[in-house]
Amino acid sequence: MNPLKRFSPGTFAAVLAVYLFYTGSVSKYDLITGFIVAIIVSFLIGHWLIENDLKLFSPKRWFYAALYGLRYFLVEETKTHIDVAKRIFTLKANPGIIRIPLDVESDYGKVLVANSITNTPGTVVIDISDDGKWLYVHWIDVSTLDEEEIKRKVIAYFEEYAKRIFD
């Protein structure tokens, strides 16, 4: 393979960023050693970590990611925490395992959706199908079995944003 095509600028930036962040200083020595490490790693693994480097450097995607982070941690987390806290005191629960279809294409998008679901209290992703099209979720309150309804209640806006950030 062409060595220039093998080089992945996204991986380079990620490795250098983690290196400098962990080292905690930006002296000349750190920049030089970090640069060397990042060059070696990004040439060795190529596009294994990041398939399309343009996506990583797109400001629009980063904007959506920041927006998603704010909305998720401030709104959705609060809502579900209150909901689960209520359930603890009223002992109202109707747990079960449901299957949710996934539309998002990229692997990282699927991971974002799955981890967002697991991180909100009350829902836990148990498994993902081998083709990555279905999520199996343990839900504290199986109030409906309708696919669209389940998707609206459990996934909420996660997938929309996952598509905008990663697809």
Place this chain on the structure above:
Amino acid sequence: MKRDVFVAISFLMAFLLISYAITVKDVLGMAENPLRPLGGFYLRHAFAPSNLTSHSPEVVTAIVWNYRGFDTLFETFVFFLSIMGALSIFRLTEEQEKEVRSLESREPHRHMDLITRATTKLVVIMIVSISASIALHGHLTPGGGFQGGSAMAVAALLLFAAFSKFTLERKGLTLRHVITAYAFGLALILATAIAPVFLYDGRLLQINLLPGETGLLNLDVGEYIAVTFGFLMVFLVLGISEWIFKVILRGEIE
């Protein structure tokens, strides 16, 4: 369950008792003499302009590779010997390796699900970068070659767990390449240990004669490479499934 709680509580009690004895009762006599003469020597000389310096503000690395360098050098050799022992027990000729590969390709193998794989990718890249930072900064901040190499070995283990041995081999980390890299690390350590003798008329491992902190940096990098690939080598050898190994070693293959 009951036993676990009992064990946890007794550990906690022992910890509290020991800390009470050392800090309040002062059984070790450390209160009136906080710095021993030997410790004072290291602290004064490790990063000093005078002749016994090791050019390093990180005293632990200075002790490990300079003041106590032979100990660490021989530790590296012990590690080398144990790895060579493992390789000679699990040795395969080239033909046998081919047989292993053909048998392995027949075995059903799957990797973990998509979520685990994608997360492992991110974590592995972070571990690689952080371990490099630990090793390359070993002579400036806490860390060093062995610590960095051990952190890197975790990355290899994660790859084994989430993907498979075949992913590593397809990426070019075959046993032969790994041994070459390991030898390169050892060669760097040996070259740095011998360099003062030939270049500066010094003694073996008198690395403070080398300009600045090159001695410590080289030894750290060499140890990092050696430990990383040493562990990886053992993982790769042990990654061959047991029945294949025994079938081939006993020659019971048609």
